Amino acid sequence: MSGNGSDNRDIRAAGEQHYSNSVWFRPPEEPARRTRKGAPPLSRDLLAEAAVKLLDREGAARFSMRALAAELGVSPMSAYWYVENKDQLIELALDRVFGEVEVPAAEDGPGPGWRHRATSLALGLRASMLRHPWAAPLYGSHLSIGPSAISVNASMTEIFASAGLDGTDLQMALGTVIQYVFGTALSESQWHQKFQQGEDENEFYRGILDGLAKSGKWPESVPVPPPDFDIRAHRDGMFAFGLGTILDGLEARAANASGPAATERPDRTSA
Structure with a gap:
């Protein structure tokens, strides 16, 4: 029994350590620090904004602390005042995306439903x-x-x-x-x-449909989409x-x- 209890405590401790690595459990951020001349002071908010722009442009596979630092014109070590690693930057960026969602006001009486x-x-x-x-x-x-x-x-x-x-x-x-x-x-x-390089998505899809129709593999029970699909x-x-x-x-x-x-x-x- 004592062994199981020890195992359970180890599991709980591992879980607590994992979640404590979230950026949202970090202490309040350090005072804003200067970036290159003329640029706004470095802050968690500025990191989040830059991370979203970089992820939009380069994708997750090429995203890194070093790339973000270069984007902001600071040394990679400067970002570590605010985040511990790339995953914490991604957490900031994800919340920035959530922040774009317009949250409807709570209804207090008659409303749209x-x-x-x-x-x-x-x-x-x-x-x-x-x-x-x-x-x-x-x-x-x-x-x-x-x-x-x-x-x-x-x-x-x-x-x-x-x-x-x-x-x-x-x-x-x-x-x-x-x-x-x-x-x-x-x-x-x-x-x-798949279509970020300029290929027309509808033309690609119509080509697939045409190929299926000519091959006789399109199910007879399924209506064929119209040409302007x-x-x-x-x-x-x-x-x-x-x-x-x-x-x-x-x-x-x-x-x-x-x-x-x-x-x-x-x-x-x-x-």
């Missing part, structure tokens, strides 16, 4: 991920617990609470929508990067359809939970 606000927030989050195609792939491997990320999550939680969800259902609703947004954004952002508009429509379907389910679940049958369901989490 929870579905409208949930849709607006999800669309805004997807748009921010697509503007920065490096963000969605990195979201799954870096903590997103900065102030902007927390603000987005708190807003979505408030929206679903106003729909009548609570407890585990409220947590699951938040996770379902957030993961849907990031899952689709991950796929889309990877696809978009727009793949990006199609993806927008698919996202809206999927999000609407999720919200339909959450709306029905909230209605069932508040109705007479709610007391007859001892375990709502298994549904």
